Amino acid sequence: MENMQFLALIQAYTGVGIGLIIGLGAAGACIGIGIMCSSFLDGAARQPEMIPTLQGKVFLLLGLIDASFIIGVGLAMMFAFANPLLSVVH
Numbered sequence: 726m727e728n729m730q731f732l733a734l735i736q737a738y739t740g741v742g743i744g745l746i747i748g749l750g751a752a753g754a755c756i757g758i759g760i761m762c763s764s765f766l767d768g769a770a771r772q773p774e775m776i777p778t779l780q781g782k783v784f785l786l787l788g789l790i791d792a793s794f795i796i797g798v799g800l801a802m803m804f805a806f807a808n809p810l811l812s813v814v815h
Contacts (some may be wrong), residue, residue: 731814739808743801750797757790 769776775776804810 746801754794
């Protein structure tokens with residue numbers, strides 16, 4: 726019965742960890758994108774001739790910020806469906 730308790734504890738903590746990974750990752754990505762787009766609009770309003778240059782950099786950084794969040798979601802799904810911690814308790 727003790728192994729079942731350890732398995733339940735691991736699954737419970739994994740669920741909390743998955744929620745934190747996805748929740749904090751989404752919040753960080755949204756805040757980062759908001760700050761970056763705000764700065765882009767600020768720079769575009771000050772120097773309209775720089776819009777094409779700035780726009781390319783903004784799209785590149787949008788992809789990088791979203792990629793870090795998607796990697797976090799991938800790791801969370803790995804822990805949700807193929808948890809390597811469950812093999813420790815047998």
